[in-house]
Amino acid sequence: MTRVPAVLPAQTVRWHLFPDDGALLADALARVTAAARAAIAQHGAFDIVLAGGNTPRKLYRALRNADADWTCWHVWFGDERCAPPDDPERNSKMARDEWLDHVAIPVGNVHAIPAESGAREAAALYARELRSVDTFDLLLLGLGEDGHTASLFPGQDWGMHADSPDAIAVFKAPKPPPERVSLSAQRLSNARNVLYLVEGAGKRDAVAAWQRGDAIPAASIAPEAGVDVLLDAAAAA
Ligand code: 6PG
Numbered sequence: 001m002t003r004v005p006a007v008l009p010a011q012t013v014r015w016h017l018f019p020d021d022g023a024l025l026a027d028a029l030a031r032v033t034a035a036a037r038a039a040i041a042q043h044g045a046f047d048i049v050l051a052g053g054n055t056p057r058k059l060y061r062a063l064r065n066a067d068a069d070w071t072c073w074h075v076w077f078g079d080e081r082c083a084p085p086d087d088p089e090r091n092s093k094m095a096r097d098e099w100l101d102h103v104a105i106p107v108g109n110v111h112a113i114p115a116e117s118g119a120r121e122a123a124a125l126y127a128r129e130l131r132s133v134d135t136f137d138l139l140l141l142g143l144g145e146d147g148h149t150a151s152l153f154p155g156q157d158w159g160m161h162a163d164s165p166d167a168i169a170v171f172k173a174p175k176p177p178p179e180r181v182s183l184s185a186q187r188l189s190n191a192r193n194v195l196y197l198v199e200g201a202g203k204r205d206a207v208a209a210w211q212r213g214d215a216i217p218a219a220s221i222a223p224e225a226g227v228d229v230l231l232d233a234a235a236a237a
Helices: 021-043 057-063 091-098 119-132 201-212
Strands: 013-018 046-050 073-077 079-081 136-141 167-170 180-183 191-198 227-232
Touching: 013 021, 021 046, 021 057, 021 136, 021 191, 021 227, 057 091, 073 091, 079 091, 119 167, 119 180, 201 227
Parallel strands: 013 227, 046 073, 046 136, 136 191, 191 227
Antiparallel strands: 079 180, 167 180
């Protein structure tokens, strides 16, 4: 049953405009490494959720050279495409190629979504694995041109309700591939820091819709501390 939200939760958004992608990348890198240091100092671990797509690629590559206590990092994924693990379309493959295979994060600390098992089975398995983590320390998200985030797409169930599962199967994603797994909006909202990375003129309409208060999936992620949106001049409405 698709429950399209009538009313979105109140989302506090802090917009950060950067003149170019280099300045945005420097700020994103500083935020990630600062959040990691704070989390490790506070509770001995850093639970980060990665965004898919192309925008975060530069950030992941820059993290390759970060000075970090990698043994304390736990890497989760906000969504995944249903394809074999080594398929270049996989978000986990991109993250491994750009970053994870180049740093000493313990293998068991990289929690890929087993999307090769098919959306329904993988969502159930990942929801079970997510029981081992409560509030994420940092969540990275992208923004699609239609306002989607993770694999929560307009017109589909975003899993915003308290009783929504932590991970949901997506079968008709308008962005290929159609079959995906996504963390639900309620699970993505359980995070201390949420950072959207938004670049390029193609996102301008989605940013304008967001700022207008339209009910887009990106507006359904409502952590207590609000969200920070890093956007470059091209994406600024
Ligand atoms: C995915 C992503 C998706 C992405 C946006 C933006 O699996 O496709 O999770 O939500 O973040 O579509 O993608 P780009 O960064 O490539 O523009």
